[in-house]
Every structure is written in structure tokens, then in C-alpha cells.
Amino acid sequence: MTTSIFVNLPTTDLDRSKAFYEALGFSINPAFTDENAACIVFGDNIYFMVLTREYLGTFTDKQIIDPKTHAQTSVAFSRDSRDEVDEVLAKGLAAGGVEPREAQDYGFMYSRDLEDPDGNILGFLYMDPAAAAQGPEAYLAEQGASAPSASA
Template sequence: MALKCDNIFVNLPVKDLEKTKEFFSKIGFEFNAQFTDKNAACLVIGDNIFAMLLTEDYFKTFTKKDLSNAANTTEVILALSADSREQVDEIVNHALAAGGSPSNDPVDHGFMYGWSFQDPDGHLWEVMYMDPGHVE
């Protein structure tokens, strides 16, 4: 049997936790208060998908490596699925209005549509919609 995990927790270092929480709240995301304190905030992305937003000092307690500066380098692009093209635009427009930065222009492949933004720390977020009929 193949290995299967039930949840994903992506850990991201952030410079200003309160600013980051405000940013994602303005987009429409919520936080799990049980796993949120002065060092970390648990961003609820989906039923089993979470981003742990950790202050840089706290993040450093989990690794011996240097932190990358997401404003200058990219280690990961976080891709989120949307229910429609309109929801892609809604999420990215909310992110930009909340203080996020543009990443790439919208990309339309007909059956797949995506657009991306950078959060206040420079982490890249790709929001995409794929026509379910095309996958079948």
C-alpha cells in the first residue's frame, strides 16, 4: 500500500506575524486559534491543509539552515485550487488589495486558468482553476 498522509502543514517564516495575519484575514482566510500564539499562526487553507506562519526567530528553532529571503529567492510556490475562474480573480484581487504584490500575470490555457501573488514576506502563492471536465 502506498504511503498516505491525512494533513499537510506548510511552515513559512514571516517577519511580522500580526501584519501577515491581517493580510490573510483580508483575503478571507481564517486561523485556528488553538495553534496560534505570539510566535505562530495556523492559517486554515482547507479541511486538511494548513500553513503555519512562524516568526523568523521561532522558525529558526526548527532548522540548522539559514533562512532564505523570499523577497529575493524562491524555494517553493504554494498552489491553491479555486472553484472557478472568478474565484481565482477574487482571491488574487483581495490579496493585492490587502498589500500583496503581483507575481505573474494571469495565465489562461482554456481548460486551466491561474494567477499569482506574493504575500508581504515575498512567498509566492499561485491560485488556479482547472475545468474538471478536462481532467476526466
């Protein structure tokens, strides 16, 4: 059995969310999309269910947070190059997203955050394949550098 990942995100404007994620290059599965939700296809087994706040509330007894003011999660996606990270950010910014902080460049890893129009946080990152295989500390030791602290 193959495991699929479904990430549920709240939205205040479903049509705006669909347009935003399509602008990033992702598709929408119409079989699981209606006036309450849109199924955004990120990959073969990765999906975002962008749900109206009211509809998301039917799946939990907990309060639905406002992602503009509260962070519940940040989902990160790898890219094959730094240029691809920059390209997806450019598309997201042009489609109404916001970059909430400066790019993080650790030499072996480059990442940028993008908030969708509702404030949900998406991270896009490139990591040198050798660093990914060895781990950051071993890779940097081999390069004659030290790993940045977690607070960097």
C-alpha cells in the same frame, strides 16, 4: 487516519501576515497561535504555519531564506471558477500582496500568482473539470488544439 498538511512559511511581521491571510478569507486557529506563530486554516486538513523567521530557525539548521529574493516553494490552490481566482487575487492585492507576473491562461487552465507581504508565493488556479479528468493533452486534442509547452 486522515493526513493533514502543514506548510511552514517565514514572516518578518506576524500581525501583518495574520491580517493578510484573514483578508483572503482564511481563519486563524487561536489554539496554535502565539507571538511566534499563527495557524492559518486553509481547509479541513490544510494549514499554513506562519512563523517568525527566528522561530522557524529553531526547526532547522539550514539558513532561512528571504522569500522576497529567493523562491523555495510555491503552493497552489484550486478554485471553482476563473472568477474565484480573480476574486482571491483582488482580496490579496487589496491586503498588501503583490502579483509578480501576469495571469497564465492556457484555455483549459487559468492561474494567477500572489505573493504575500513577505514574498511567499501562493498560486490560485481554475482548471476545466474535463481537462482535470482527462489530462491537458487529451482534453486539448479533443478540442483540436495542442498543449502549451512547459516553458510557455
